[in-house]
Amino acid sequence: MKRQLAVEKAKELLEKMTTEEKVAQMIQVTYTDGGREEALKWAKMGAGSFLHVLGDDARELQREAMKTRLGIPVIFGIDCIHGHGLNTSATIFPSQLTCACSWNPEVARVMGEVSAREVATDGLHWTFSPVLCLARDTRWGRVNETFGEDPYLAGELGAAIIKGYQGDDLSDDEHILACAKHYLAYGEATGGRDAYDTEVTERKVREVFLPPFQKAVEAGCATIMTAYGFTDGTPLTADRHIMHDILRDELNFDGFVITDWDNTQSLVWLQHIAADISEASVMAASAGNDMIMTTKGFYEGMLNALKEGKVDISVVDEAVLHILTIKYEMELFDKPEKKGEPGCFGKEEHLDAARDAARKSVTLLRNNGMLPLGNGIKKIAVIGENADNVRAQYGDWTYFTHPVPDPTNSRPAHRPYVTLWEGVKEICDQEGIEASYAKGCAVIPKGEDDLEEAVRIAKDADAIIYAVGDVIPQFGEFSDRADLNLSGKQYELFELLKATGKPICTVLISSKPLCMGITAEQADAVVCGFNGGMFAGQALAEAIFGKINPSGRLPISFPHHSGQIPVYYNQMPGWHGGKYNDMPKTPLFAFGEGMGYSAFEYENLTCGSDLQVSVTVKNVGKVEGTETVQIYQNDCVSSVLTPVRRLIAFTQVTLGAGESKEVQIQLKKDDFALINKKCEKVVEPGEFILYAGHSSKEEDLISITIKM
Numbered sequence: 001m002k003r004q005l006a007v008e009k010a011k012e013l014l015e016k017m018t019t020e021e022k023v024a025q026m027i028q029v030t031y032t033d034g035g036r037e038e039a040l041k042w043a044k045m046g047a048g049s050f051l052h053v054l055g056d057d058a059r060e061l062q063r064e065a066m067k068t069r070l071g072i073p074v075i076f077g078i079d080c081i082h083g084h085g086l087n088t089s090a091t092i093f094p095s096q097l098t099c100a101c102s103w104n105p106e107v108a109r110v111m112g113e114v115s116a117r118e119v120a121t122d123g124l125h126w127t128f129s130p131v132l133c134l135a136r137d138t139r140w141g142r143v144n145e146t147f148g149e150d151p152y153l154a155g156e157l158g159a160a161i162i163k164g165y166q167g168d169d170l171s172d173d174e175h176i177l178a179c180a181k182h183y184l185a186y187g188e189a190t191g192g193r194d195a196y197d198t199e200v201t202e203r204k205v206r207e208v209f210l211p212p213f214q215k216a217v218e219a220g221c222a223t224i225m226t227a228y229g230f231t232d233g234t235p236l237t238a239d240r241h242i243m244h245d246i247l248r249d250e251l252n253f254d255g256f257v258i259t260d261w262d263n264t265q266s267l268v269w270l271q272h273i274a275a276d277i278s279e280a281s282v283m284a285a286s287a288g289n290d291m292i293m294t295t296k297g298f299y300e301g302m303l304n305a306l307k308e309g310k311v312d313i314s315v316v317d318e319a320v321l322h323i324l325t326i327k328y329e330m331e332l333f334d335k336p337e338k339k340g341e342p343g344c345f346g347k348e349e350h351l352d353a354a355r356d357a358a359r360k361s362v363t364l365l366r367n368n369g370m371l372p373l374g375n376g377i378k379k380i381a382v383i384g385e386n387a388d389n390v391r392a393q394y395g396d397w398t399y400f401t402h403p404v405p406d407p408t409n410s411r412p413a414h415r416p417y418v419t420l421w422e423g424v425k426e427i428c429d430q431e432g433i434e435a436s437y438a439k440g441c442a443v444i445p446k447g448e449d450d451l452e453e454a455v456r457i458a459k460d461a462d463a464i465i466y467a468v469g470d471v472i473p474q475f476g477e478f479s480d481r482a483d484l485n486l487s488g489k490q491y492e493l494f495e496l497l498k499a500t501g502k503p504i505c506t507v508l509i510s511s512k513p514l515c516m517g518i519t520a521e522q523a524d525a526v527v528c529g530f531n532g533g534m535f536a537g538q539a540l541a542e543a544i545f546g547k548i549n550p551s552g553r554l555p556i557s558f559p560h561h562s563g564q565i566p567v568y569y570n571q572m573p574g575w576h577g578g579k580y581n582d583m584p585k586t587p588l589f590a591f592g593e594g595m596g597y598s599a600f601e602y603e604n605l606t607c608g609s610d611l612q613v614s615v616t617v618k619n620v621g622k623v624e625g626t627e628t629v630q631i632y633q634n635d636c637v638s639s640v641l642t643p644v645r646r647l648i649a650f651t652q653v654t655l656g657a658g659e660s661k662e663v664q665i666q667l668k669k670d671d672f673a674l675i676n677k678k679c680e681k682v683v684e685p686g687e688f689i690l691y692a693g694h695s696s697k698e699e700d701l702i703s704i705t706i707k708m
C-alpha cells in the first residue's frame, strides 16, 4: 500500500480508538520479561508490538491481538543484526564491522535480503538493524555492531542493507522493516562508555553523526531507534530538537521512532531527569518517540498524565498515527503474519551468501612473503582458542549471546559452520599437508593453559597459524574495555612460538581492533577476520592458502595502545606535535588499509569541472585482484576546522595481472560541504586537495588540487 493511502486509513482507525487503546498501541512488550502469560495479557490490552518472540509463540500473540475490539495486529521486532541470529537454524553472516571490511554495498544488501527472508519465515516483521553509530572509540563494547569509524562508508553500507531488508514494497512477504539505530552519536560516548554522556556540539552532530542517518532516511528506512545516551546532558529520548525537529522537519523522516530498551524508565532511575514514570512518559512521547520499548509503566504513566492534563492527546495521536501508517503500508491488517519462504533456512543460496560475504571481508594486513602458504609446506600447526571457537567467530547477537545471555555459554552450536582450524584442516587434507591443532591458552584465563603443547606442535611444523582475539564476555552491550591488550597469555604464547623460528601468520578473530602488539609487529603475516560468521574459517583458510585473493580493507583504525585512542583517520589538524610522545604517530593499522596477492598503482588523477574524477589504476601484481579505489578530500582553508582527510567516494575494480583501467567516479558538490558555525551546510569557495588511492595513509595516495 502506498504511504498516502496508508496515512488516510490510519487516520480513520485512529478516530475509532479509545485513549486506552491508543496508549497501548505505543507499547512494545518483551516476551523474555514475564513470559507467555504476561505477553498474552498485553496482547489482549492491545499492545502495539512485541520483541524477542519467535515462531508459534508470536503466532499465538497475533491471534490474541486480532481478537481485540478493533483487531489491530501487532508488529514483531527482533535483533537480526548479522543474520537472524537468535534463531539456531539461521544463516549467520559476518558482523557489520566485518562486512564493512568488504567495502561492498552489494554484500550488505544481500546480507539484508537473505536475513529478511529468514526473519519473515519466522512470521516476524521487523529488525532492529542496521546500527549506524560510528566506532571512533574502540573501548566501546558495541564496535562490532557498527560499520566502522567513517560516516560516508557507514552511510553507503547502511543504505544498502536497508534496501536488502525492505525491498521495494513494505508489504512484500519476504522483506521486513529496517530500523536505523541508535539515533544518534551513541558510539561517541565519553571514554567509550556504553550509553553514557556524549560531549558533542550540534555542529559536530550534523557534521559527523547525522550523515549516515540521512542516507538511511533517503533509503526509505521505515523506523529509527533512539539512542540510550545523552548529548551535552540531554538524553536523546527526551531531546525533541534532535528527535523531531532535525529528524522529521529537516531529514523528512516519515516512519516511526522507537525508544531503546526501557529508555523511558531510564529517565527516572538512571538519568534522573524525570521524577516519576508519568513525567518520563510525557517527556519521551513529547520528544518524538512513537513506540516505547519494554517500559510497561508507560501505560498508566501516560494515562494519568492525560487525565491530569499534563499532556495533550494530540501527542499520543501523532505517535499512534506514525505506527498505524506503517502497519497499513505493510498491509499488516490483511497479512498479520509474514510468510517468508518456508524451508529457506539453510538453503544453498543463503549459505553461499554468507560464505561470499566472509570471503570478501578477509583483510590481509601484513605479509612478508609467507603467504600464500603452499609449496614446500609439509606440516602446519594451528594454535589458539579462537582458531576453533565458533562463539568467538560469530561475535555478538546470536543464539549464543541473546536473548537471555547464558553465562555458561553452554548452548549447543548448530552446523553448518567452519572454524579456522576446520578450514585449514580441510585444505591440508586436500593438499596432503599434515595439520595439527593446540589451543595453547584461553583468551580469558581459566587455568587450563597448555603452552607447552602448542610449542611442541609448532616446533614440529613448517609454519604456524596463530589465532588471537577476544571472546563473548569481553564485548557487547554493557561490556566496554579500558584495556584493549590481548588478554590471558596470548602475547606470551606468541613469543614462545616466535622463538621456534618458524614463520607465523597471526589471525585476528575478534569483535574489534585490539592492541595486537608483537603478535602483529613480529608476525610474518597478519590476517584480520573480526567476527566472520558461519564460514569465517573457510574464508580465512582459503585466503591463507591463496585459494582466494584477499580484498578486504579496514573500516576502522587499530590503536597501538588503549591510551592512544581515538586514532580514527579523519583527525583534525592542530595537535602540538601531532602525537603522544610515547607512541608512534600513526595507528598500528589505518582506515582503508588492506593488501592481497596483487599490488596496485595509481596515476593520472584528474577532476573535471563537472566533478567527474578519473584515475588510472594498474595491477602490478602477478594475479588478478580487486582494488577498492578510495577518494578523499581536504579543505585547504575553511571557516571551521576540517579533518586532514575525509572519505567522499569509493568504488571497486577487478584487474588481471598487469592490467590497468581508467576508473571514473562522479562526485557531487555536496561532497565538499562543511557545517559552518551557524550549523549551515555550505561549500566554501577555495582550494581542496583531492586524493585517490589504496588507503587513508598519505603514502598510499596521489593527489591534485582543485578549486570550488
Ligand code: GLC
Residues within 6 Å of the ligand: 051, 079, 128, 181, 260, 261, 477
Ligand atoms: C538493546 C540494544 C538495542 C536492541 C534492543 C532490543 O538494549 O541497545 O540495540 O535492538 O535493546 O534488543
